[in-house]
Amino acid sequence: xxxxxSPPLANALLPIKxxxxxxAEAHIKKPNRKDLLLIKLNPQATVAGVFTQNxxxxxxxxxxxxxxxxxxxxxxxxxxxxNANAGTGERGMIAARATCAEVAALxxxxxxxxxxxxxxxxxxxxxxxxxxxxxxxxxxxxREDNWLNAATAIMTTDIVAxxxxxxxxxxxxxxxxxxxxxxxxxxxxxMATMLGYIATDANVAQPALQAMVTNACNASFNCITVxxxxxxxxxxxxxxxxxxxxxxxxxxxxxxxxxxxAAITEVSVVLAQAIVRDGEGATKFMTIDVVAGKNEAECKQxxxxxxxxxxxxxxxxxxxxxxxxxxxxxxxxGIDDLDVQRLKVYLDDVLVAENGGRxxxxxxxxxxxxMQQSDITVRVELNRGAAAAxxxxxDFSYDYVKINASYRS
Amino acid sequence: xxxxxSPPLANALLPIKxxxxxxAEAHIKKPNRKDLLLIKLNPQATVAGVFTQNxxxxxxxxxxxxxxxxxxxxxxxxxxxxNANAGTGERGMIAARATCAEVAALxxxxxxxxxxxxxxxxxxxxxxxxxxxxxxxxxxxxREDNWLNAATAIMTTDIVAxxxxxxxxxxxxxxxxxxxxxxxxxxxxxMATMLGYIATDANVAQPALQAMVTNACNASFNCITVxxxxxxxxxxxxxxxxxxxxxxxxxxxxxxxxxxxAAITEVSVVLAQAIVRDGEGATKFMTIDVVAGKNEAECKQxxxxxxxxxxxxxxxxxxxxxxxxxxxxxxxxGIDDLDVQRLKVYLDDVLVAENGGRxxxxxxxxxxxxMQQSDITVRVELNRGAAAAxxxxxDFSYDYVKINASYRS
Numbered sequence: 025x026x027x028x029x030s031p032p033l034a035n036a037l038l039p040i041k042x043x044x045x046x047x048a049e050a051h052i053k054k055p056n057r058k059d060l061l062l063i064k065l066n067p068q069a070t071v072a073g074v075f076t077q078n079x080x081x082x083x084x085x086x087x088x089x090x091x092x093x094x095x096x097x098x099x100x101x102x103x104x105x106x107n108a109n110a111g112t113g114e115r116g117m118i119a120a121r122a123t124c125a126e127v128a129a130l131x132x133x134x135x136x137x138x139x140x141x142x143x144x145x146x147x148x149x150x151x152x153x154x155x156x157x158x159x160x161x162x163x164x165x166x167r168e169d170n171w172l173n174a175a176t177a178i179m180t181t182d183i184v185a186x187x188x189x190x191x192x193x194x195x196x197x198x199x200x201x202x203x204x205x206x207x208x209x210x211x212x213x214x215m216a217t218m219l220g221y222i223a224t225d226a227n228v229a230q231p232a233l234q235a236m237v238t239n240a241c242n243a244s245f246n247c248i249t250v251x252x253x254x255x256x257x258x259x260x261x262x263x264x265x266x267x268x269x270x271x272x273x274x275x276x277x278x279x280x281x282x283x284x285x286a287a288i289t290e291v292s293v294v295l296a297q298a299i300v301r302d303g304e305g306a307t308k309f310m311t312i313d314v315v316a317g318k319n320e321a322e323c324k325q326x327x328x329x330x331x332x333x334x335x336x337x338x339x340x341x342x343x344x345x346x347x348x349x350x351x352x353x354x355x356x357x358g359i360d361d362l363d364v365q366r367l368k369v370y371l372d373d374v375l376v377a378e379n380g381g382r383x384x385x386x387x388x389x390x391x392x393x394x395m396q397q398s399d400i401t402v403r404v405e406l407n408r409g410a411a412a413a414x415x416x417x418x419d420f421s422y423d424y425v426k427i428n429a430s431y432r433s
Numbered sequence: 434x435x436x437x438x439s440p441p442l443a444n445a446l447l448p449i450k451x452x453x454x455x456x457a458e459a460h461i462k463k464p465n466r467k468d469l470l471l472i473k474l475n476p477q478a479t480v481a482g483v484f485t486q487n488x489x490x491x492x493x494x495x496x497x498x499x500x501x502x503x504x505x506x507x508x509x510x511x512x513x514x515x516n517a518n519a520g521t522g523e524r525g526m527i528a529a530r531a532t533c534a535e536v537a538a539l540x541x542x543x544x545x546x547x548x549x550x551x552x553x554x555x556x557x558x559x560x561x562x563x564x565x566x567x568x569x570x571x572x573x574x575x576r577e578d579n580w581l582n583a584a585t586a587i588m589t590t591d592i593v594a595x596x597x598x599x600x601x602x603x604x605x606x607x608x609x610x611x612x613x614x615x616x617x618x619x620x621x622x623x624m625a626t627m628l629g630y631i632a633t634d635a636n637v638a639q640p641a642l643q644a645m646v647t648n649a650c651n652a653s654f655n656c657i658t659v660x661x662x663x664x665x666x667x668x669x670x671x672x673x674x675x676x677x678x679x680x681x682x683x684x685x686x687x688x689x690x691x692x693x694x695a696a697i698t699e700v701s702v703v704l705a706q707a708i709v710r711d712g713e714g715a716t717k718f719m720t721i722d723v724v725a726g727k728n729e730a731e732c733k734q735x736x737x738x739x740x741x742x743x744x745x746x747x748x749x750x751x752x753x754x755x756x757x758x759x760x761x762x763x764x765x766x767g768i769d770d771l772d773v774q775r776l777k778v779y780l781d782d783v784l785v786a787e788n789g790g791r792x793x794x795x796x797x798x799x800x801x802x803x804m805q806q807s808d809i810t811v812r813v814e815l816n817r818g819a820a821a822a823x824x825x826x827x828d829f830s831y832d833y834v835k836i837n838a839s840y841r842s
Binding site: 077079080115145256342355356362377381421424425426428 | 486487488489490517519520521522523524525554555556557558665743744747748750751753755756757758760761763764765766768771773786788789790791829830831833834835837838
């Protein structure tokens with residue numbers, strides 16, 4: 025069950041003027057499941073994205089990058105679940121391009137103005153005919169107050185739909201931001217896997233929008249891990265429709281940019297944490313804070329060593345304060361000149377280790393108390409600098425194995 | 434249950450002249466369990482070792498390195514299970530030194546001539562009084578035909594004892610090699626964790642012996658992973674008693690060195706594979722071969738990405754040929770200039786992927802047939818060079834979670 029994660033309420037999700045969403049059942053993997061989402065954008069909208077670094081990146085990712093490279097005005101996203109269209113070779117590329125062309129014909133635009141996204145099983149052919157047959161249903165369903173259905177349509181092994189809205193005031197004008205995401209396994213990010221779409225009615229020039237989505241991603245989706253696997257299909261897209269009354273944002277050093285950046289990052293963090301809270305089989309949500317390091321890279325390296333360790337994740341699942349495993353992970357994280365005598369390890373407010381070993385003040389009952397919680401913070405103080413990093417992860421349960429041993433059945 | 438791994442037969446293990454072994458019950462973690470092993474060496478024996486690179490390396494590892502640095506003639510190893518004496522700070526160092534001093538007093542040698550080893554839970558104080566009280570029992574039990582009991586005494590979560598003997602002829606003289614090892618989880622290697630002891634009656638100068646154990650370790654224990662965790666206590670020790678009639682080996686380019694190296698490596702590979710076959714909760718043994726790469730490092734990087742992926746390991750547990758997960762792991766292994774169009778992926782003899790996607794010849798029934806086996810080879814041909822690497826691993830099952838969620842209970 026998801027860890028302290030409630031489904032979003034439909035009336036808590038605010039429409040973004042200029043963005044309409046349509047859903048259909050295309051029967052891509054299973055019947056009677058909404059598995060196709062069309063997002064239509066107003067002609068003035070700017071779009072920016074961050075994509076998977078996986079070398080086996082999926083056909084839709086390659087086609088999306090091609091289309092973005094033409095500098096065409098993007099008018100629509102088409103997103104299917106049930107099949108990742110990854111590891112599908114030339115046939116997969118052709119299928120992704122055909123999907124865009126079919127959407128373009130329905131919306132009366134060019135194929136290069138459409139970006140495709142897929143999520144689901146890897147290395148199986150995309151059922152193109154089913155997908156195309158579902159498109160008119162999406163078009164007929166297009167409306168601005170359809171965000172919750174959209175969040176539901178992109179789910180795969182997710183249990184809870186992930187969506188959030190925020191409003192800020194920018195130069196006296198109200199700006200609205202709404203985002204949705206999906207992802208549960210193959211998160212580091214992974215199972216062909218993490219997709220996020222955030223839209224705002226702010227008016228943002230494309231270079232500034234690209235900087236904004238990169239910054240937001242680095243502070244959110246790039247700080248989570250469920251199983252250490254990075255997917256072939258990950259994408260985070262940011263849309264600015266410019267339909268509010270606020271001034272255009274172009275200068276990345278302006279106060280307006282910083283304000284909007286903060287709000288976009290906050291929405292991203294909420295969605296990224298929701299993915300971890302809904303991590304496959306998760307029963308615990310863990311925040312790994314590594315502080316007082318020489319640089320952010322070493323802090324993140326240690327945080328990920330802890331967050332990825334199956335031994336630590338199973339101990340958290342069992343609520344067993346077998347905390348020596350945390351010391352072992354710190355020790356093998358690959359920091360060559362690390363002095364273990366200087367570091368301290370805390371479990372929430374409980375000092376666990378110092379001077380290279382168990383803290384004299386540490387009582388097993390204190391560790392046990394914290395381990396019973398569903399939200400737990402592991403804090404490592406390196407005491408060798410001023411840098412810090414945070415990673416969010418979940419535990420490793422019987423259900424993780426069950427879900428992934430039977431994913432295709 | 435261990436994968437195609439039978440317990441060694443007592444009469445298949447050959448004594449090594451000069452090495453006697455004694456076992457006792459010291460009740461370190463649990464009563465009525467042989468948990469203490471003393472290995473006594475003849476005065477002419479040379480000793481070499483390879484130790485964990487973990488920065489939180491255990492007190493016994495630090496003390497062993499100190500004692501080896503004095504160039505003292507090593508006369509004994511003392512090994513306990515049930516407690517790793519890791520993450521135990523200054524108190525742990527003192528306990529490890531005291532253990533050596535007590536052994537030295539019983540054997541009439543110096544404390545620096547004794548090397549300590551511990552395996553078990555991390556960050557709990559070593560029960561020194563119990564350990565010391567058990568030492569006379571070990572001394573009373575010392576004998577040369579005690580290898581199987583020794584292999585059993587060092588087990589923790591291991592189900593099967595790991596031991597093997599080989600004989601070779603070197604310059605017309607028979608040389609015997611016997612080795613034992615323990616390890617099952619926190620293998621990458623890990624749970625405070627991998628210990629190996631190999632002895633031969635060959636006569637090998639110390640620098641040559643050090644090269645030999647390093648080479649053997651690189652080709653065996655450094656090619657395995659169960660869970661990606663590297664322990665605080667790993668050690669592989671090689672002993673040459675010089676009690677055979679064979680000539681001394683000092684030249685690392687001699688035919689005799691190469692012959693003995695091959696045999697030592699073979700023993701190491703048998704023991705390393707046994708650790709994987711007895712991996713916590715293992716039901717499948719997987720060989721990951723990555724060939725035709727630019728260099729060994731990139732081949733190993735890809736092999737480990739596959740071997741460590743929880744998604745791949747759970748798919749093997751389920752005998753589900755969800756082989757797109759292998760493509761995803763190859764893609765995120767971190768090889769920047771990898772051309773996925775050129776590589777091929779095989780499951781045993783079945784061609785699964787080529788030209789960036791599923792091979793046209795691939796049939797799910799063929800993949801399914803191989804996945805049903807208990808021993809499976811994944812072969813990745815990179816087709817960009819002549820280097821290769823092999824990694825051995827096991828699958829990820831419900832029992833892995835069960836064992837590690839309840840390790841301390």
